[in-house]
Amino acid sequence: MDLTDFPRVHLVFPAAGIGQRFGQPHPKQYTQLAGKTLLEWTLDAWSDLPFQGERILVLSGNDAQGHALATRYPGLRCVEGGAERAESVLAGLSAINAATDDWVMVHDIARPCVRRADILALLAHCQSAGQGALLARPLTDTIKRKTGEQVSTVDRRQLWAAMTPQCFRHGQLHNALSFGLAEATYLTDEASAMEALGEPVGLVSGSGDNIKVTHPDDLALVAFYLEQQGRLSST
Incomplete structure (x- = not known):
């Protein structure tokens, strides 16, 4: 893919959370x-992508x-986030000097195994379709819904697990997050803000190793995936 075919692509990495479910005294x-923080492993995955945006x-x-x-990464600028993810992403968007139709990719700082x-x-899909999308993975487990004491099975054929990056036009995403926060909409990711406004959202199948670190047990799996990708030496 020739990256010069794209308008400017900006990157936002929300990292203002404290990771309550991680159960450690530090975020x-x-x-x-292996000698680096998760934040560094994630930023390293993006460092050689020659995007021209902020x-x-x-x-x-x-x-x-x-x-x-952050000082170890040329061109990376820090801004202050908020208490919720949507507030942090909106702060990042507001700090960018962007045209409304520029693409913005938002990526979880706790997903260090994302593949180039x-x-x-994802970018190719957004350009071709002319609309935003996110990486996602079709669910393979049998999914159960528990309502009170009643248990039922959900048709997994229609279900996908959302990942990041998620990619949308700067103006549309800024408007969607602003509206969602003003209306106290339940926002779990950028796509949910777009969906709340009735905007189309595409799904692009992503690799299964693009996991989000949530619990300490996830670290061993991340180390394995990084080694399989050739980013982490086994010695």
């Missing part, structure tokens, strides 16, 4: 894995460690 993005790392207001690590091929496939 999960600063957990060490790169924004969204941190909590008193995050000295994040600011220090998947990032480019």
Whole structure:
């Protein structure tokens, strides 16, 4: 793919959360894995992509460690986020000097195993379709719904697990997040904000190793995937 075919592509990495489910005294993005933090492993995955847009790392207001690590990445700019993901992403979008039709990709800082091929496939889909999309994975487990004491099986053929990056036009995503926050809409990701406004959202099948670190047990799996990708030495 020739990246010059795309308008400017901006990157936003929300990293203002504290990772409550991770169960550690520090935010999960600063957990060490083979001599690097998860934040560094994730930023490294994007470092050789020659996008011409801005790169924004969204941190909590008193995050000295994040600011220090960001200095290792030329062109990466830090901005202060909010209490919720949507607030942090909106802060990142507001800090970008972008045209309304520029593409913005938002990526979880706790997904260090994202593949370059998947990032480019997502961008290619957005350009071809002319609308935003996200990486996702069709569900393979049998899914149960429990309502009170009643258990039922959900048709998984229609279900996908959302991943990141998620890619949308800057103006549309800024408007969608602003509206969702103003209306107190339940927003779990950028796509949910777009959906709330009735905007079309595409799904692009992503690799299964693009996992999000949520629990400490996930670190061993991340190390395995990084090794399989040739990014982490087994010695």
